[in-house]
Amino acid sequence: MAVPYAAAVALTAREGGWAAAGLLSGLLASAMVVGASGLLYLRWRIAGDPRQGWLLLVLTAWAVDATTRSGLRALQPEAYDDRAAWLLTFDVVVAVGAVALLLVAQRVLLTRDPLPAGLALGVLISVARVTLALVAPPVGLPGEADVIAGVTLLVLAGLVALALLRVPGVAEWARAGVAASLVLLSLGQVLAYHYPLGDARAAITIVTNLAGGLLLTGVTVALVLQTVRAQRREMRWLQGRLLEAEARQRRERESMHELAGTVAGIVSATRLLRGDANISASRREQLDQLVDAEITRLQETMAARHDERADAGAAVDLDEAIYPLVVALQARGNPVEWRPSGLSAQVRADDVSRAVNVLIDNVARHAPGSEAVIDVRRADESVEIHVADRGPGVPAEAREGIFDGADRGPAPYPVHGLQVAQRLVHEQGGYLRLADTPASQGAEFVIGLPAAGAGRRDRRGARRTALAGSRPPGGTTKR
Template sequence: MLHPYGVLLLEAPSAQSLAAAGHLCMVLADLVLIASALVLTFDVSIGQSLVKARMATAITLVAVQDLPLVVMSLGDAAHGGHSYRLTAGHLVTVVVLYGVFSVGARDQRPPRLNPMLGGLLLGLGVLAARLGLILTDPSPFLSVHRWQDQLVLAAIAVVTVLVALRLLRSALPAWAAQRIACGIFVIFAARVWATLTEATSPPPVAMAGVVLCSSLVATTAIGMLVSSLREHTTREASLVLRAAEAEATVQHDREVVHEMRAATAGIVAGVHLLASDQLPPGPRRLALKHMVDVEAARLGRTCTDDGPDQLAALAVDHVVEPLVIAQEALGHRVHWHPDGHRVLARHDTLAEVLNVLLTNAHRHAHGHATTISSRRVGEHVEIRVCDRGPGLEPGLEERLFQWGARGTGSTGQGIGLQRAHRLMLELGGSLHHDPAAATLGGATFVVTLRSADTDADLARTPHVRPAVPPEPSVPTALAAG
């Protein structure tokens, strides 16, 4: 903004050229103020800050009421003092500025009118008042030699201080309010200096104060915009995170409801059979009652959600048996024989995964029986669930374990397999579809877990049967038959 003075240093300076340079500096300073108001207006569109909107209005007002007088000074040296000396018109300016910051100061609603448009209208009004004073008094410059002018000068000083105090007490950031207040005092001091010295051309010292004020306003506006953009980015990231958390919570709840519905169906079918006395007293009735107790207990633990248990050595047959009985109670034929394998897993998690696979087989196999078997492969145990249904649709296998993945004719929700796959990864195991077995028809899913039996254990005991559970035991052969 001081570039015009720099150009003069390269040429022979004269009083006329110095005056022209000063006026050009004033023009540049006013243009910078308009640019600052534009930045603040954009800031307001982001954060809807009422105090920033009033700042933009005030800055636009100052530039609009001053810029035409500066341009007029460039064409007529007789009116040059209006751009840098204090006049009675400046009292109108500061009073209107104080009104901008004071009227409705407690109202925190977003601004309804474009801040720059409001500043333009107010600026034109103040400009009209100043031009009216110029027409009535050709030499309206204040002088310290007249007591009337001293009173006007004092009034301007008081209102200027009140404007600065209003800014310091506003909702602006402290650093921004302090910088703007400093800019106000600097430009007031610059104009007071030019008034006291009764300068006939723009004093370079006063012009430096004007430029400093515009620089403080511009850098403050840019700084507040950068701060608002950072806050907006942080707030947006926070909202995205909260939305992701909410979505994850909804998905988890839907997964739990999905499993509870599947488990409840088996329990209800079992209770119905027990209550209808269709099964006479004997091993099968005891097995059915045992299934209802085991599944009800698992369902209760699912509802409480106390967190996962530690990994433990589990007999696969103890986990599979109640599920097979529950499926049979639902009318789903399942071929299964105890194999005596043990794995490292969590009981409820493994039961939920196998229940998902059996329920899917029942839903999609169209009445065909399902086979569940286990075998040891190296240090792992594979549990295979096979059905003889239509198998997977072409192209479905690549997204089989994604949320919502399902076939075109499926009545499922695409939740169970996705949850089962994730639960197996949490156990340190895996769940996959065996495409090689699909050549025989149907679909085969393989659950792989680390074996709880070492090779030395197997060498000493060729066939390890699972330990008897604390609940009433049922012969597994009867349960499977």
């Protein structure tokens, strides 16, 4: 992209001077912004993350307005200069509106397609800009106001960039890249505000437009590639799970066939022993041995099935247990932050998934729109799963009985399934607790599980200890 950009600008500078080359650089940078918004929309279509909607809407509107502004500046430079005061005021209003939209993006999810809304907003801004440039009464800027106007626009661009850094749903490095490109392109806009451009101002404008356009395009290309790779990993993971399920189903069918044959042999031998009174002693002894052998075979088969299931739950990859829950939560439009940890726990995978699902479901209920943060970390001989949100938090009066609200009548902080989740975790020698965080910082629950590699005896002892600790003085477990 830099090569044709430089070639076009150099040719224009040779034929029409540096001022014309500076204006052309603005048009080319606007084209880059349009391409970047298209790439970001492609990513939105692939990922379907509603948290990216506002950023895409603002970027699309910016692309349309930047194209209009650059074209108008190139086609009607005198009209643009004659009404500089009007257009400066309009740019201030647009910047303030962009900051407001980005602040709204931190609290409200945009579930609809952002492209039509962004195009409509961009066209509305462009129509207003063209109207001011061509129809409004001429009101220029005094010579001493140039610096003030430029500083004002750069300050507003900085505010928009700061608001961009706080928009959720996009990686921090990507937000920083988009914010930096906005500042660079705004600098080029400020330098080109008055025509004709001097050679030095035109050269700086060309460089800033190129740097800003390339940075924005590079960030959006990287985001698209990252999303495509994530989709491929997800497909491979799903294919692996499907193959595992098919293999497990085949083993179950083989095992059931073996069990059916064993039971049929026992039934046949038993019927002969009970139904034929004239059977010889040697034949009876053979049938007794057959029954004993078949019963032993049945016991071994059942023991093998039990050991297989126990081994499958002995070392569970927590990433595989949590990942489907994250995908399901995102599919429902709830933002979630989670990174694979590579840690394993000595638990039953289904029970862990159920317990974590209870916690993230409560995040969606009590902190709608808030980002659920799932963090898995090692803690001594345990592995802890932290599930936090940025919602209103748990009131102080509800913290003490949050796991047994059903026993105390209507709870001040109604929860769903926490008792079940606590029971599932306790049965595996773990714990579930509410972290001691201020209510203003949201709620945080912690699931502690035995780390993979602990002996079965240690695990049973931890389980008995956890269950004993959860019983009231009367000796019966709360239900």
